[in-house]
Amino acid sequence: MQVTRVATQPIEGQKPGTSGLRKKTRVFMQAGYLENFVQSIWTGIGGVDGRVLVVGGDGRYFNDAAIQVILRMAAASGAAKVIVGQGGLLSTPAASNLIRKRGADGGVILSASHNPGGPEEDFGIKYNMANGGPAPEAVTDEIYAATQSIDHYLTLETPDIDLSTLGETRVGAMVVVVVDPVADYATLMEDLFDFNALRDLFASGYRIHFDAMHAITGPYAVDILENRLGAAKGSVKNAIPLPDFGGGHPDPNPVWAKELMAAMYGADAPDFGAASDGDGDRNMIVGKSCYVTPSDSLAVLAANAHRAPGYAGGLKGVARSMPTSCAVDRVAEASGMASYATPTGWKFFGNLLDAGLATLCGEESAGTGSDHVREKDGLWAVLMWLNILAVKRMSVANVMAEHWAEFGRTYYSRHDYEAIASQAANGLMDDLRAALPAIPGQQVAGLTVSAADDFSYTDPVDGSHAARQGIQISFEGGARVVLRLSGTGTEGATLRIYLERFDAHDFGQDPQVALAPVAAAIEALAGIKARSGRDAPDVIT
Secondary structure, rough: OOEEEOOOOOOOOOEEEEEEEEEHHHHHHOHHHHHHHHHHHHHHHHOOOOEEEEEEEEOOOOOHHHHHHHHHHHHHHHHHHOEEEEEEEOOOHHHEEEEHOOOEEEEEEEOOOOOOOOOOOOOEEEOOOOOEEEOOOHHHHHHHHOOOOOOEEEEEEEOOOOOOEEEEEEEOOEEEEEEOOOHHHHHHHHHHHHHHHHHHHOOOOEEEEEOOOOOOHHHHHHHHHHHHHOOOOOOOOOOOOOOOHHHHHOOOOOOHHHHHHHHHHHOOOOEEEEEEOOOOOEEEEEEEEEEEOOOHHHHHHHHHHOOOHHHHHOOOOOEEEOOOOHHHHHHHHHOOOEEEOOOOOOOOHHHHHHOOOOEEEOOOEEEEEEOOOOOOHHHHHHHHHHHHHHHHOOOOHHHHHHHHHOOEEEEEEEEEEEEEOOHHHHHHHHHHHHHHHHHHEEEEOOOOOOEEEEEOEEEOOOOOOEEEOOEEEEEOOEEEEEEEEEEEOOOOEEEEEEEEEEOOOOOOHHHHHHHHHHHHHHHHHHHHHHHHEEEEEEOOO
16 A cells, blocks of 8 residues: 655635634535645644544534545554544544543544534534543644645555444554444443433333434434433434434524424423434433523533432532523532633633543533533433433423522523624624723613623633633623624624523523513624624524
């Protein structure tokens, strides 16, 4: 087998975002595009000679072809071993677990997370470190620098590798190990949760509706929920991963998981509903006629994690992304735990988890996880909820009512303005940022601004600093709004507006009604409608 050196030149725009590089699939399919970025990953991490890597993806369109490219390039650059999920499939949390369990030096994960898949939709690639977590900014900066100076890439001239059969094969001097993508992950879940209690729950006739959205979590959910725990066959819907996710949008929220919401708000609703996203790292929790916001879910898990065996000793601390509501902070304060607010992006939790400062982490964008891996984990969150429900023997609605009675309710919503002109979005943020010093003390739409800042973060472990991470404006009485531009889209700009308001007594309001004064205040301050050219958000969650 011959190593081929292919001359190339830098391709503009290969700067990784908060979760790697995401572009339209056809961009990645251009000659040399994927190869340039993969070679730049090797350069940015100091080479792969003699290293062990994990490779897998969520099965979206181009996943299979891209993995073959990566395997050839890993072999050409001297990698010793690559561990691959059967069929090239691995959920993101399962990949993180494999890296950690098998002692790999890192891994390449192919996914655009909750973005749609298909030849006209989205694709993505990111590098995870030896701890199983996404590469920190220092590493992604090195990768980006390599994309700007690359003049060649290396590949091996070899036929496609058979990824359908478990076992080992050689590609040149490199060993390729094809593994069951579910087995190691399922074993980890059994170590963390009381599977006997969960079997008893399902044996009692407990009904669930899990929407895998034709994404990667389907095989994991079927194996664990139906085969191992005894949930009724067919409890996992849309369980077969498809390259285009069945034409759907694999984002677990009330807008895109309409089938799940209809079932859970129907006349014969199951006891518990859940969904996961494209690569399996996000989750959605629903009870009978009771949608649980991701921020509330994080707070409930923080208050009840000790009910699961893997967390019986309590939590070392909790962490949330800055736009996530402050509900979990109130749990931490009442429990005497440390709490942290970080920039958006799971990589910011990694140091806290590695240093033992936090056990539980979460983002408002439906990502929740713990120190069992270094990624958010959708099915883990579902199993944690089920373990809590198996112990408490309460409905989801009653768990929420009990939680709010103890800690108060933080009404919360996110308003997304998608694919708006980048110039307009940046102009809105720049103008609001410039006005921040003068805002505190102002009365706006009946609310008084108590604080306003452009969030920055200094990591308590390594001292690294991240600035301009989102504008947050707080109001007297416990209301807050956050504005930031998202890095998860592939075209234009997505402006995200996060609204929250604390109420210690009235828990039954419609969230959009409860948050209307906060929405009016930020509209008055930022002029979102005029700037975006939209009368309303594209998505409200």
